Amino acid sequence: MRRGVGSSLLLHIGIVLLVRICCIAADVAPAPAHDVVPHEGRPIHAAPSWFPEAPPLPPPSGEVIVAATVEELFAAVERVGPGGTVLLADGHYKLLRPVVLTGKTNITMRSAAGDPIRVVLSGRGWDSEARGDDILHIGRCEGVTLADLTFADCRSYGVKVEAENGPKDVHIYNCRFRDIGVRAIKGSAGQDPSVRAVRGSVRYCRFENTRVPPADWLFGGDYISAIDMMALEDWTFSDNVFRNIKGRNGGGRAAIFLWVRSRRVTVERNLMIDCDRGVAFGNPGQSTANIDGRAPAYVSDGIIRNNFIAGGPDCGIELWYAEGVKIYHNSIWRPERNWQRGIRIGTGTNRTEIANNLVHGEIRFEGGQAELRDNLSGRLDGYFADPQSGDLRLTPSATGAIDQGVSLPDVTEDIRRRPRDGRVDLGAWEFDKQQGK
Numbered sequence: 001m002r003r004g005v006g007s008s009l010l011l012h013i014g015i016v017l018l019v020r021i022c023c024i025a026a027d028v029a030p031a032p033a034h035d036v037v038p039h040e041g042r043p044i045h046a047a048p049s050w051f052p053e054a055p056p057l058p059p060p061s062g063e064v065i066v067a068a069t070v071e072e073l074f075a076a077v078e079r080v081g082p083g084g085t086v087l088l089a090d091g092h093y094k095l096l097r098p099v100v101l102t103g104k105t106n107i108t109m110r111s112a113a114g115d116p117i118r119v120v121l122s123g124r125g126w127d128s129e130a131r132g133d134d135i136l137h138i139g140r141c142e143g144v145t146l147a148d149l150t151f152a153d154c155r156s157y158g159v160k161v162e163a164e165n166g167p168k169d170v171h172i173y174n175c176r177f178r179d180i181g182v183r184a185i186k187g188s189a190g191q192d193p194s195v196r197a198v199r200g201s202v203r204y205c206r207f208e209n210t211r212v213p214p215a216d217w218l219f220g221g222d223y224i225s226a227i228d229m230m231a232l233e234d235w236t237f238s239d240n241v242f243r244n245i246k247g248r249n250g251g252g253r254a255a256i257f258l259w260v261r262s263r264r265v266t267v268e269r270n271l272m273i274d275c276d277r278g279v280a281f282g283n284p285g286q287s288t289a290n291i292d293g294r295a296p297a298y299v300s301d302g303i304i305r306n307n308f309i310a311g312g313p314d315c316g317i318e319l320w321y322a323e324g325v326k327i328y329h330n331s332i333w334r335p336e337r338n339w340q341r342g343i344r345i346g347t348g349t350n351r352t353e354i355a356n357n358l359v360h361g362e363i364r365f366e367g368g369q370a371e372l373r374d375n376l377s378g379r380l381d382g383y384f385a386d387p388q389s390g391d392l393r394l395t396p397s398a399t400g401a402i403d404q405g406v407s408l409p410d411v412t413e414d415i416r417r418r419p420r421d422g423r424v425d426l427g428a429w430e431f432d433k434q435q436g437k
Helices: 009-025 070-079
Strands: 064-067 085-088 091-094 099-101 105-111 119-122 136-138 142-147 150-154 157-162 168-173 176-180 183-188 197-203 206-208 225-230 232-238 241-243 254-259 262-268 271-273 277-281 303-305 308-310 315-319 326-328 331-333 343-346 353-355 358-360 363-366 371-373 376-378 384-386 391-394
Touching: 064 070, 070 085, 070 091, 070 099, 150 157, 157 176, 157 197, 176 183, 225 232, 254 262, 262 277, 308 391
Parallel strands: 064 085, 085 105, 091 119, 099 136, 105 142, 119 150, 136 157, 142 168, 150 176, 157 183, 168 197, 176 206, 183 225, 197 232, 206 241, 225 254, 232 262, 241 271, 254 277, 262 303, 271 308, 277 315, 303 326, 308 331, 315 343, 326 353, 331 358, 343 363, 353 371, 358 376
Antiparallel strands: 384 391
């Protein structure tokens, strides 16, 4: 049912509270177990104090539908029209089937309080063994924003973006993803080379798992990732934090894994800690979405810049069948288990430039081609504030990095968005000589 229409966020929150008071006064029976319950209050790790917080979104405009139960959520999604907003009251929405957005234009789905911790959408659970235990699908839509929500505890996908249906302008903003069994965000694709998910972003989100898959899951428990998307065009992944995205044997996919006919993708200012892999453009294998007989070109004309990538048993950044990619100003710290795999330039990679990176590890060619300039790799002990915890801020001892870079027009700021003026530093962090940090 429609609860209210207007432009003031406070008004809509007040409506939700009034509805709840009325339900108590009327002695309404409690919701069933699969419906909304008080949220569990299990926030994931906080980002470092220097890491930017998401600027709050403006109050919703246009028609607003307030939902406070699972039934109301499904009804609101069905009814919301162009330019409308579905506003979710505080609570834990336990879903027995996915929310499906299709045929929607310029809609927003967000928490009423603007706080992702206070609205949790979950599936049947990590251990449910339920096929298709997804939380939300986005299909043939133009203009969808998901904001200030937590997606947690499902066996398969948190959010699925169906590139085979040509969605446009999909934006996931200030959301939390916790304990998603296969992919927190999945982007599927068909075989039509002309159909992609066009113009989208994942910004200011947090991804964290507290569990690893059991051995009887796919690939011995290694088929897991935070973001795995295909057939993208003009997408940005920025200002996100990833922690503990791991397979059972250390062979999980990358925290951000992009492939199959993706182009003009930007990955910037992300923090990745103790994930099996950091960023992967492409992989050495084949996809069912490839066109038979054609050599794969997984990602073209993309940029990976100003990221912190620390820990994990496999690789910091890897490229396979990637063309025209720029890898600039990343700070990477590899542990001893796989120290050599800082940056891997794999088969099918060409027209690629790798510059101003700071790598405690190695930059390795494994069948691909790239131009290397002004990078520093090797044993960089003492260069980073606390690499074991993912803190790759430069220390005064990082003399081989400070003022040693070349100015690049594609990178005018560091990971904090502080300007890079004059002689720039290697890596994602620009050292402040006056403050000594």
